[in-house]
Amino acid sequence: MSAKKLIAISDSTACAESILDRIAKLARAKIDMIILREKHLSEALYYDLAKEAIRICNTHHCLCVLHHFKEVALRLDYPFFHACFADLQEDRELKKHFQILGVSVHSQAQINEACKLQCDYVMIGHIFESSCKPSLRSRGLDFLRDCAKNSAIPLYAVGGINAENIATFQDIDIVGVCMRSSLMQCQNVESYLVACAMNLNPSF
Template identity: 25%
Template structure:
């Protein structure tokens, strides 16, 4: 069965000790953990990343937002590049082995990110999001258009709840990224389980439909 990814992204609001506790509890259910703390120094980010690894997060799941130097220092799997950051091509020249994500907000940016050598992109925000107050959602139609244009996997982000997962995946997304849906939950582990279950049910339903169509064609 095809897999789909769940990315958990720190929201920059929680104390790092609390985020680390959440990751320790939930990371077996998740595919990637993004350390996204724009206001923190390299030293603080390295300390947080090292603590994440100490509590059991595999380095292969750790992605650092923007800071290639920090990713290299701690042996993280990859870097998430905001649109104002280095291009994927520039980052690839510095760290050819890193998995590079690109944050995008339109189908056109997806096309550009693909051509510059990113491995995947985060597209959002799809739904209204507490992290983007006052900003209109981009919606499922624009997500679908982005998926069609992009030559690399598109991960959807922005206001996504477990109930949205089926709609997201029907647009062709390769997975979802979550911030407050887990970090802001009173029970982050149960929230992570709900996202994983919803994703699994969606994939199983899609597989059943594909098998049924194949059998009908024959």
Template identity: 35%
Template sequence: MIMYMYKENRNSDILCITNRKLCREDFITRMRKIAAAHPAAVVVREKELLEKEYMELAEKILNICREQETVCILHSFPEAALELGCDSLHLPLPVLMKMEPGKRQSFRVLGASCHSVEDAVLAEKLGCTYITAGHIFDTDCKKGLPGRGLDFLKNVCAGVSVPVYAIGGISPANISKVREAGAAGACVMSGLMVCEDPEDYLQEFKRQE
């Protein structure tokens, strides 16, 4: 699991990856519902925003997650995370590689996006406490690019000692295969952004255990 969690989060192995453009309702309203449903963590992605815009949005979501005692992981902007008092950060691997060791050590939870076993091994060496690996299954988010599959996921999980979260096309229908491959859990974006009830949706994943 993520390196540390509030007690309410331990019943979920799903990381919520945000994408406000997919929401069918007010994004902050949706984030309140998701945080209250207690996924393993909320990763505030929104990668097309400039740092100032991102920081303004991240502060709102961070406060919501703190109220609900749900882990919040910020994305892409280390300085913004530090200024907001957030010690959980996710980075693309190339960005992580350029980050100074002292700054990496400022984060209790540090994750990176990995697309090969070599990526995963490097991320672990750079101090990551977890990684995401993908994309695993075909997904509309990566149209035209076939998923790397479960064998890829197994190899990544076998290659590192930190928790691996699968990403890409994960749903309640295939989460058991992801777990069987050795993953600590999975990342879900579109499902949690558009489902009718985030709590019910997370329970669907739980029922597949």
């Protein structure tokens, strides 16, 4: 089994500093991917932010994935995009616009649909309780294990994941984990990512 990846999900409303400064620190620290999730912004503001985030990530050879604002990604001719499941249902040919397309899912049925519509990966949750969506019931590790056993598409876990509980994913057949608040609020990004990587992939 290869090393599991660490994915950052941005949230400027919960960030300990400016979101671009945090993105730069994450990219310099060699995070595997940053999903630019800023749904509260207008399309115009997201466009401006996306241009800068992409520039920063490219400088540090880090993959940046745009989120939610499909028209922004198309205007920028940007090939990496993450959609919510409702967007995928609305445009069932979404994949044709993007080189890499990910989607957020909450059930095995949605995983199967994402696979059918040629998505490249799914982000499944919420595994633990999350401040991002406090009204959603956490699904737990057994749910994740069952989905991983039956999935024909790469899975990332999301929801309430941090350096303290990340080791629980070591033996589950997923490609990585996604973190939002823990990576937006940690004081030392580089040392926090090192701790996460060591706890998630102790043999690497």
